[in-house]
């Protein structure tokens with residue numbers, strides 16, 4: 001049984017003639033322990049799929065299941081513990097006047113979990129930050145450190161699933177690789193399951209097993225990363241993405257040489 005099942009998920013914003021159909025019968029499955037990528041042009045609905053799974057919208061139609069359990073529109077405590085989301089911009093997801101400790105303690109308090117200090121030390125260690133970071137504020141951290149704290153906050157409740165929305169695209173290239181390696185290691189160590197949005201096929205190829213390609217609220221195709229790298233994509237749009245990603249890769253050394 002897949003851990004995440006999205007079946008014919010549709011969502012519109014607005015009503016009547018002004019309605020904007022943002023998701024149109026999106027269907028995908030993610031197996032336990034898998035890392036699944038979601039790619040596609042800006043506005044195609046990638047973030048919206050994650051937000052539906054995270055319980056941030058309730059007016060969708062279709063079926064969502066986690067570990068065989070059908071999700072209702074409203075958020076329940078169980079789902080919060082099982083499914084956590086990491087956003088692109090860790091500045092936006094961390095409260096500017098809360099220390100790292102407070103940011104990590106908050107979900108523990110909401111869920112009534114004990115051994116707060118021990119859990120916080122352990123989770124900071126897991127994301128590669130030492131205890132000295134506990135009393136820092138977000139503005140006292142680098143971009144990469146902030147994203148480590150955001151990942152720690154998502155993991156502190158020991159979820160099974162991380163929904164990752166472009167987790168490295170706001171970061172410097174050198175730091176991107178560090179965070180991707182951290183995510184990769186965490187998944188292996190803790191048997192986590194990832195559903196990850198990225199506009200960077202290189203990132204997806206590095207971190208994911210399978211990928212779904214979205215356009216205008218629909219899934220165009222779903223294929224393994226091996227097939228994608230092996231030029232086996234069927235859909236012209238996917239082929240275009242692959243071609244432009246290769247062109248980017250080729251132009252990067254040229255751009256560096258010119259600088």
Ligand SMILES: Nc1ncnc2c1ncn2[C@@H]1O[C@H](COP(=O)(O)OP(=O)(O)OP(=O)(O)O)[C@@H](O)[C@H]1O
Pocket residue numbers: 013020022040041042043044045046047048049199
């Ligand atoms: N709360 C909202 N109210 C109205 N429209 C929304 C809302 N959230 C998203 N949309 C619209 O839904 C569409 C899909 O948005 P979404 O954020 O899922 O795209 P995306 O694929 O994540 O794009 P990007 O790659 O730029 O992040 C867009 O047209 C957006 O304007």
Ligand SMILES: [Mg+2]
Pocket residue numbers: 046047048165
């Ligand atoms: Mg998005």
